[in-house]
Amino acid sequence: MDFKGKLFSYSGLKSINWRTRPNGLYCFNYHRIGDSNCAEFDPNVFSCTKDEFHLHLQFFKQHFTLISIEQLKTIIDSKQSINKRYALITFDDGYLDNYQLAFPILKAENVPAVFFIATDFIDQKVFPWWDETAWIIKHIDIDQQFVDFWQLPNEFLCANETEQIRQILLKLKIESDLSLQQKLIELNKFVKDSSVLEKRKRSLFMSWDMLREVEESGITIGSQTCSHQVLSHLTESQQKTEILNSKQRLEQELQSPICCFAYPVGSEDSFNDITLDLLKSSDYTMAFTFVSGVNTKVSSSKYTLSRYSIDGNCDKRKIQTQVAKNIFLERLKSLSPFTK
Template identity: 30%
Template sequence: MSKRRLAATFLQRSGILQLLERSRSKPSILIVNHHRVGDAALTRFDRDVFSASADAFEMQLKYFKRHFNIVAGEELEDLVSGKTPLKHTQIAITFDDGYLNDYTISFPILKAHNCAGNFFLVPQYVGTATVPWWDEIAYLLRNSPKSEITFQSPVPFTINLNGDREQAIREVLRYYKRRDNHNSDQFMNELREQIGCELPQVERRFINWEEAREMKAAGMSIGSHTQTHNILGQMAPEVQRWELTESKKNIEANIGTEIRSLAYPVGIRGAFDETTEHIAQSLGYKMCFSFYGGINTSDHIQPMNLLRMATSRDDLIFRVETTLLSRLGKLPY
């Protein structure tokens, strides 16, 4: 049993969790992020982008509604800017990439519970059967007949495929995300040349503009996830500016409304920097979202770096971590 599970079990059995849940939450914005909702076991691609099953997502939504207020779009922006004072913890739910699951699974659940979500789209993917770099890496490594793969870019690196393939996928994805990986095309070409298998034919994997407009009309918020989903921190400033400008322009043209929010691809430290934040602000973005954990407390809200966390797939850990962050402002581990 993990330390997180042990701590969660202790807090529940001791009654501390229940006491904390009845206490007043801190003035803050807790933003949870998803990429895909559904059954990870059924995918041939990256399983780690699945954060919850449909049932688990609905359970989380019910828990949030019971204990907090859920905000999105302009209501969230007003809290971030200080136009609306923060009096207790507010919840925002975001979805990156624009997978078709957003429309077929997450959107109906949100509508059924009269909740709004924030969806970040990649114009280059909208309405397509694209297999993005993380999904391609996952599929190729899982299905390769080879025992090892060697990369020369950005620095020499060999991955052994004789052991746990899922762990190998995670290691290669971490390597791809390195800030000094300035030639992602070379990286992928090295992988494809050695891997010994090819991607399968797939049907459409991302929502189209008509579906995005339907979601917007139903109260969902639409934002940018850059034009191509390449990692901003690996790019020169002028290329970053193009990514943010093109995505904003294309989404606005197809959705028919101003785009004021941006989720940085990958979102970890190094996937963007202060230069990225300045560019985004100069282009009219009012809220930009990272993804390395944490909660946005009333005395530490950075509109160009709004903290987001992943929700645990363990129901008890989800409940405990939500409660600790909203009451204490941090996790004890």
């Protein structure tokens, strides 16, 4: 832990920064609901269990004013300062458990939310690249040859399986010399038993009928491209296909306009100026990153809205700590150029 992290931990600043958190839009993002300990695929995309998610929603209701995308759009269009602490609940990717586990709780608690969908996965027995990567890691013998090929530190050999998956996924996200498909081909070469690869074919994602039901109940549907690739690694033409085709497919299937977008991976380097220009010209009215922070000026940052990642089966205390620490670090940064 660095000096600023230790200062936050040991000085009792969590309570102060939580109580004095600024007005603005707080976006909380989920991926999968369930028990990560039972995960056949990537355990790192599990946000929390069903019971914990229920507690999260009650916590958000207590401390924020929960809003929908339509209400957010009104706030953005007004171009006025935000005078409340708003919260928006979002889900990425479109996993089946979003429908089976999260959706009934959202309905029961009458909480608006947004489901961002990668359209190539809907109604298909396909693996997203991160789950395929996790499956491969779980079914190969990690040896020195693997470490050397992927230029990983030797400590990788001693890491637990979950950490190995996390590290190799980070490597795939950062490396831009090869396409994702090429990277998966290289990973698959380490699988010695080809029969293993056939066992993974199943549906992990919602169907179009499920999405229609979700939307009819009041949940907003947004786009997260077609194939969930890192947009900044693609050509302008490829980005345009991902951004436009996903919007058109969603609008065709749901018979509703699609106005919001979430960047795959969502880090600051996962999209570029080309991406922003394409979103604006494609009639998206807002877009969400995966960068932590409070959105205090939503009108001027409507294509780079920040979200807090809910992961690691965190409880409400960890959510509180995550938000408070982020606010503390931002305030510390603003005090002096020497703290940056």
